[in-house]
Amino acid sequence: MKYALDGNKAIAYGARLARPKVVAAYPITPQTPIVEELAVDIAAGRLDASYIAVESEHSALSAVVGAAITGVRVFTATAGAGLALMHEIVGVAAGNRLPVVMGISNRSLPSPWSLQADHSDSMAERDMGWLQLYAASAQESLDLIILGYALAEEVRLPVMICQDGFFVSHATSVVDVPEQEAVDAFLPSFEPGEVVLDPDNPMTINQLNSASTFTELKYRQQKALENALGVFQEVGAKYDSQFGRKYSPVQCVNCEGADMILVTLGSCFGAAVEAAASMNKEGMKVGIAKITLFRPFPYAAVRDALAGTGCVAVVDRSWGLGSEGPLSLEVKTALYPLQQRPAVYSFIAGLGGRDLHAGTFMQTVRKARELDAIKQIPTGSIWVDCKEVTA
Amino acid sequence: MTTLEKPKLLSSGLTTCAGCLMELVARTALRVLGRNTVVLTPPSCSAILTGYGDETGLGVPGFQSNLENIAAYCSGIQTGFHVQGRDDIHILAFAGDGGTMDIGLQALSAAIERRHRFIYICYDNEAYMNTGIQRSGGTPLGAWTTTTPAGALVGKKNIVGMLLAQGIPYLATASAGHVKDLEKKVAKAAKIDGPSYLHVLTPCATGWRFPAKESVNVAKLAVESRVWPLLESVNGKLRLTKEIRKPRAVEEYFDCQGRFRNLDAATRHELAVSIDDNYNVLLQTQELQK
Numbered sequence A: 001m002k003y004a005l006d007g008n009k010a011i012a013y014g015a016r017l018a019r020p021k022v023v024a025a026y027p028i029t030p031q032t033p034i035v036e037e038l039a040v041d042i043a044a045g046r047l048d049a050s051y052i053a054v055e056s057e058h059s060a061l062s063a064v065v066g067a068a069i070t071g072v073r074v075f076t077a078t079a080g081a082g083l084a085l086m087h088e089i090v091g092v093a094a095g096n097r098l099p100v101v102m103g104i105s106n107r108s109l110p111s112p113w114s115l116q117a118d119h120s121d122s123m124a125e126r127d128m129g130w131l132q133l134y135a136a137s138a139q140e141s142l143d144l145i146i147l148g149y150a151l152a153e154e155v156r157l158p159v160m161i162c163q164d165g166f167f168v169s170h171a172t173s174v175v176d177v178p179e180q181e182a183v184d185a186f187l188p189s190f191e192p193g194e195v196v197l198d199p200d201n202p203m204t205i206n207q208l209n210s211a212s213t214f215t216e217l218k219y220r221q222q223k224a225l226e227n228a229l230g231v232f233q234e235v236g237a238k239y240d241s242q243f244g245r246k247y248s249p250v251q252c253v254n255c256e257g258a259d260m261i262l263v264t265l266g267s268c269f270g271a272a273v274e275a276a277a278s279m280n281k282e283g284m285k286v287g288i289a290k291i292t293l294f295r296p297f298p299y300a301a302v303r304d305a306l307a308g309t310g311c312v313a314v315v316d317r318s319w320g321l322g323s324e325g326p327l328s329l330e331v332k333t334a335l336y337p338l339q340q341r342p343a344v345y346s347f348i349a350g351l352g353g354r355d356l357h358a359g360t361f362m363q364t365v366r367k368a369r370e371l372d373a374i375k376q377i378p379t380g381s382i383w384v385d386c387k388e389v390t391a
Numbered sequence B: 001m002t003t004l005e006k007p008k009l010l011s012s013g014l015t016t017c018a019g020c021l022m023e024l025v026a027r028t029a030l031r032v033l034g035r036n037t038v039v040l041t042p043p044s045c046s047a048i049l050t051g052y053g054d055e056t057g058l059g060v061p062g063f064q065s066n067l068e069n070i071a072a073y074c075s076g077i078q079t080g081f082h083v084q085g086r087d088d089i090h091i092l093a094f095a096g097d098g099g100t101m102d103i104g105l106q107a108l109s110a111a112i113e114r115r116h117r118f119i120y121i122c123y124d125n126e127a128y129m130n131t132g133i134q135r136s137g138g139t140p141l142g143a144w145t146t147t148t149p150a151g152a153l154v155g156k157k158n159i160v161g162m163l164l165a166q167g168i169p170y171l172a173t174a175s176a177g178h179v180k181d182l183e184k185k186v187a188k189a190a191k192i193d194g195p196s197y198l199h200v201l202t203p204c205a206t207g208w209r210f211p212a213k214e215s216v217n218v219a220k221l222a223v224e225s226r227v228w229p230l231l232e233s234v235n236g237k238l239r240l241t242k243e244i245r246k247p248r249a250v251e252e253y254f255d256c257q258g259r260f261r262n263l264d265a266a267t268r269h270e271l272a273v274s275i276d277d278n279y280n281v282l283l284q285t286q287e288l289q290k
Helices: A007-017 A032-043 A057-068 A080-095 A138-155 A182-188 A214-243 A269-281 A298-307 A326-335 A360-371 B021-033 B070-083 B098-100 B104-111 B159-163 B179-190 B212-224 B250-255 B265-288
Strands: A003-005 A022-027 A050-053 A074-076 A103-107 A131-135 A159-164 A175-176 A250-253 A260-265 A286-291 A293-295 A311-316 A343-348 B037-041 B062-064 B088-098 B118-124 B168-173 B195-201 B231-232 B239-240
Touching: A003 A007, A007 A032, A007 A074, A007 A138, A007 A159, A007 A175, A022 A032, A022 A057, A022 A311, A022 B070, A022 B159, A032 A074, A032 B098, A050 B070, A050 B098, A050 B212, A057 A074, A057 B070, A057 B104, A074 A080, A074 A250, A080 A159, A080 A214, A080 B104, A131 A214, A131 A311, A138 A159, A138 A214, A159 A214, A182 A214, A182 A260, A182 B037, A214 A293, A250 A298, A260 A298, A260 A326, A260 A360, A269 A286, A269 A360, A286 A298, A286 B250, A293 B088, A298 A326, A311 A326, A326 A343, A326 B118, A343 A360, A343 B098, B021 B037, B021 B088, B021 B179, B070 B104, B070 B118, B088 B098, B098 B104, B098 B118, B104 B159, B104 B195, B118 B179, B159 B168, B168 B179, B168 B212, B168 B265, B179 B195, B179 B231, B212 B250, B250 B265
Parallel strands: A022 A050, A022 A074, A074 A103, A103 A159, A131 A159, A260 A286, A260 A311, A311 A343, B037 B062, B037 B088, B088 B118, B118 B195, B168 B195
Antiparallel strands: A003 A175, A131 A293, A250 A286, B168 B231, B231 B239
């Protein structure tokens, strides 16, 4: 059935269809409508779950971790500074291999304060052991929540579904919402893993470890994340066969034979497509590689997607202060094993809610071409939509 | 009340300090609550119970929380059990004074406000003992710690008053020197369909600077000198569970511990007055509520 939904509603609809038993959340712009929707669902009996109206995001994630270790499916959502406050517990959820699913309406981290989107919040959590999926539309947000639960419970790792604040979270579009029966068929009822608080089978969980075991426990998390790449393909294929929408770690548009490929993450994909179409009319051949799965990073798929071109322009919607945009670092790492590598130009744009429109991408392509003509790869990222400032 | 633990829910031979009363309180609480209990400990002295690597002291399920969120984990655990129809399982949060009245206060206050069913025991050794005796909100005025080398400049936080003001269904103070009283209070807390809070004074030989064999005597002296009144509040009705009609001198309490060695006369007087005032306020409150 088709509904007009914004990204927040889409995440809430996806979460409701996944039938979590415990939802704990704290309001924060631009995520709040997700948990308002779920609170109403629970109060109205549309979702058979308990809602814990906690006093902070730190407690929100702590409460869902607590519920998860009793062996039930859980959900929470947050944004920006709320995710930063959760940071310590982000590691606890991953380290205890709990299949927590969390919706993120991306919001820039302070300071300065901003209500609006960039990926600085989720990028700060990128090495904490969660899977990170980035949705480019409300439809993707809904699908990735449902797919995310299947993935999380298969690999026993937590999953973040990220959508750009306002650009996706508050933009209404037509969303195909699957029937409950179809979702139930795709996502079986929750099976608790090995880590469960149960007086009939006592175990201590999350205790102190020494240097003699710590490394191996971390290595198991790394292996589980690497394994998640293959599982994503399987779960994605199953989702496609059941719901007719295909998800893969990297989605390519006109990458074959492209002179230049733009690499994007999140909602700016549409603007990149528009820019490429308009530049291709002028005789250029610009392709787009949209990253959906950022953690674990799909190095091989990205390498395959980009190997055939001579020039890659990566657009990061986060700062990478003191370094360069994190997406461009990953793309460079993916390409490094190749003998013949395309040149990679790193761009930063769309921070703190600045519109990342087709014009920005056209400017990006022009700048990359200009540099590529003289094969001059600058150190660090080019802040392509930055106004003139004095240092 | 049973006095033998069979089977043992807390192993012997734990690596707590000699004369540790935190361990005694944990042992007592688990004996009363039984095996249908899950225990949470924050990073603190009580983490010794939860264990290290593949070893644990607990015969019941345990979870090591973070320092500031033990009550938030309890909220989620209680709710998770509830949706599975497991309201029979006791959830015991076992945290120190720092994890309770400093960094853990927000999560504790909110979990009580939301009326989650859990038993919170604060074992109060009046400083951050696990990290090596630093001042906490539980440290009394004038007490030496490594971060108050000339004696604490401010007094102990009235966490009991704060939680009573929140309208908690069951709250009690207890002492590691009065184990029978503690047992009764744990048993009462276990019957509450909501949050319950036990604040247990656990004198610490290592941090308070007295011989390990004196632990229980110091705990008893705290009660008998009115420094640590034993009270209970059921649905807001407060009563002293042990009235101290002829108190022992507070000087005796100060003088048996190295941490008060440098108390000056003015601070001694201020402490003595506040101990008296506190006890009298409790007596009057009890009288008013009769």
